[in-house]
Amino acid sequence: DADVTQTPRNRITKTGKRIMLECSQTKGHDRMYWYRQDPGLGLQLIYYSFDVKDINKGEISDGYSVSRQAQAKFSLSLESAIPNQTALYFCATSVHPQFSGANVLTFGAGSRLTVL
Amino acid sequence: DAKTTQPNSMESNEEEPVHLPCNHSTISGTDYIHWYRQLPSQGPEYVIHGLTSNVNNRMASLAIAEDRKSSTLILHRATLRDAAVYYCIPNSGNTPLVFGKGTRLSVIA
Numbered sequence: 001d002a003d004v005t006q007t008p009r010n011r012i013t014k015t016g017k018r019i020m021l022e023c024s025q026t027k028g029h030d031r032m033y034w035y036r037q038d039p040g041l042g043l044q045l046i047y048y049s050f051d052v053k054d055i056n057k058g059e060i061s062d063g064y065s066v067s068r069q070a071q072a073k074f075s076l077s078l079e080s081a082i083p084n085q086t087a088l089y090f091c092a093t094s095v096h097p098q099f100s101g102a103n104v105l106t107f108g109a110g111s112r113l114t115v116l
Numbered sequence: 117d118a119k120t121t122q123p124n125s126m127e128s129n130e131e132e133p134v135h136l137p138c139n140h141s142t143i144s145g146t147d148y149i150h151w152y153r154q155l156p157s158q159g160p161e162y163v164i165h166g167l168t169s170n171v172n173n174r175m176a177s178l179a180i181a182e183d184r185k186s187s188t189l190i191l192h193r194a195t196l197r198d199a200a201v202y203y204c205i206p207n208s209g210n211t212p213l214v215f216g217k218g219t220r221l222s223v224i225a
Contacts, residue, residue, distance in 0.1 A: 033212055043215040090159050097209030102148040105213060107159030
């Protein structure tokens with residue numbers, strides 16, 4: 001099994017629908033992140049959580065919300081999906097640098113979302 | 117976060133060494149220099165990181181300028197599987213990693 005698992009891997013939905021992307025990890029990392037990637041572009045940070053009680057907005061949080069249900073689970077929701085949210089979404093985890101020496105992320109395989 | 121400048125694209129012949137440059141002139145003293153790469157249709161993967169000294173691992177080497185305002189990722193023998201987008205990211209660990217546009221490396225057989 002993958003260290004960082006994203007579900008679903010692919011989803012097609014319609015404008016206005018509520019969508020949840022889920023991420024779970026078995027690495028025991030305290031930090032989790034959601035990034036978005038548009039075709040041919042780099043990654044943009046949506047939300048991040050440095051521990052279970054910590055939630056922070058990233059570069060492009062408008063239209064998104066998150067929930068950190070447990071240390072191992074971090075969900076991303078689109079309350080009312082719109083076509084320009086069509087993108088590839090990545091979840092990532094990391095451990096506090098105190099233990100690793102630097103900010104080393106482990107990424108999931110990605111969730112491809114298409115909003116019609 | 118420190119701003120970075122990387123070439124948009126580079127090309128290399130297979131089996132040849134590749135030097136991928138990155139300028140980060142506004143880097144702070146506590147920032148590590150991280151390199152990640154993203155293979156086609158995959159999530160990014162960690163390559164290497166360093167603070168001041170040059171670093172080597174099984175994937176690559178990282179050469180850091182003495183003033184830390186630039187660094188170079190070195191792939192000693194490029195293979196077709198090294199074709200990817202390479203990201204250089206200074207980060208202290210107190211904030212999330214911010215990915216720029218990176219350098220798209222093409223490897224020619």
